[in-house]
Amino acid sequence: MSTKDKVLVLKVGGALMQCEMGMARLMDTAAKMLAQGQKVVLVHGGGYLVDEQLKANGMDTVKLDGLRVTPPEQMPIIAGALAGMSNKILQAAAIKAGVASVGMSLADANLVDAVIKDERLGLVGDVSPKDGSYINFVLSQGWMPIVSSIAVSSEGQLLNVNADQAATVLAKLVRGKLVLLSDVSGVLDGKGQLIASLNRSEIDDLVKLGVIEKGMKVKVEAALEVAELMGQPVQVASWRDAAQLAALAQGEAVGTQIKP
Ligand SMILES: Nc1ncnc2c1ncn2[C@@H]1O[C@H](COP(=O)(O)OP(=O)(O)O)[C@@H](O)[C@H]1O
Numbered sequence: 153m154s155t156k157d158k159v160l161v162l163k164v165g166g167a168l169m170q171c172e173m174g175m176a177r178l179m180d181t182a183a184k185m186l187a188q189g190q191k192v193v194l195v196h197g198g199g200y201l202v203d204e205q206l207k208a209n210g211m212d213t214v215k216l217d218g219l220r221v222t223p224p225e226q227m228p229i230i231a232g233a234l235a236g237m238s239n240k241i242l243q244a245a246a247i248k249a250g251v252a253s254v255g256m257s258l259a260d261a262n263l264v265d266a267v268i269k270d271e272r273l274g275l276v277g278d279v280s281p282k283d284g285s286y287i288n289f290v291l292s293q294g295w296m297p298i299v300s301s302i303a304v305s306s307e308g309q310l311l312n313v314n315a316d317q318a319a320t321v322l323a324k325l326v327r328g329k330l331v332l333l334s335d336v337s338g339v340l341d342g343k344g345q346l347i348a349s350l351n352r353s354e355i356d357d358l359v360k361l362g363v364i365e366k367g368m369k370v371k372v373e374a375a376l377e378v379a380e381l382m383g384q385p386v387q388v389a390s391w392r393d394a395a396q397l398a399a400l401a402q403g404e405a406v407g408t409q410i411k412p
């Protein structure tokens with residue numbers, strides 16, 4: 153199987169939706185890849201928009217180990233910011249770049265099974281892959297799925313899933329190649345220098361030293377899970393960096409390689 157035959161699962165962090173230029177560059181990159189026959193699933197976060205909307209509604213944000221504690225009264229605002237605003241802002245940018253997309257969430261078409269992760273986190277979801285037929289159908293039409301990380305449990309409860317974890321579940325579902333794009337060029341060492349590659353023991357050491365923390369800890373752990381499961385590296389890079397996007401469009405490795 154050549155790399156182009158593999159679906160590319162691209163995850164973007166929420167800071168992207170606050171940067172018109174970044175969105176335009178990313179969607180132009182996606183348009184190029186689609187034109188080359190590369191299938192792309194775009195998974196998105198939206199943490200910044202959630203923060204803004206909670207604040208506007210007089211609510212506090214609490215995070216535990218990089219995950220947002222999600223009390224029931226915050227769920228409508230969080231679902232609105234992620235499955236609504238963030239998803240549609242990205243679809244608008246896709247249309248502007250000539251990319252036909254399907255806006256969806258983890259709740260669509262039996263994509264995943266979702267359960268409450270940990271009672272202390274409230275309505276935060278833990279997801280596992282279930283049925284890829286809908287997303288594969290969308291891809292077969294040449295459309296780009298744009299997927300938010302809102303899921304629904306079998307009891308009909310809306311759940312907030314960390315978007316890096318949403319991306320890992322979709323990568324597993326389509327057996328795809330996973331690239332996590334954030335607002336930093338990759339995993340940085342204690343001096344702010346880009347680390348070219350990391351394996352499990354190196355990650356454990358940097359977490360213990362406090363060099364990898366918060367959202368980046370969640371991200372590298374999600375990346376490592378997929379890398380080990382699929383026996384292939386997962387890349388952590390930046391949507392801000394035009395050179396990294398250009399390299400990505402050429403199928404080249406970018407940022408930090410999280411290795412099995
Ligand atoms: N070692 C590290 N290297 C790079 N970023 C780190 C590191 N440790 C913590 N971070 C933080 O993690 C952030 C990226 O995680 P996160 O905010 O969750 O991104 P995203 O919203 O793009 O998923 C960086 O902006 C940085 O503040």
Ligand SMILES: CC(=O)N[C@@H](CCC(=O)OP(=O)(O)O)C(=O)O
Nearest residue numbers: 165166197198199219220314315
């Ligand atoms: C449970 C949990 O933490 N959910 C995240 C979902 C969005 C996200 O992950 O956004 P970024 O990729 O922009 O960080 C949140 O509420 O912020």
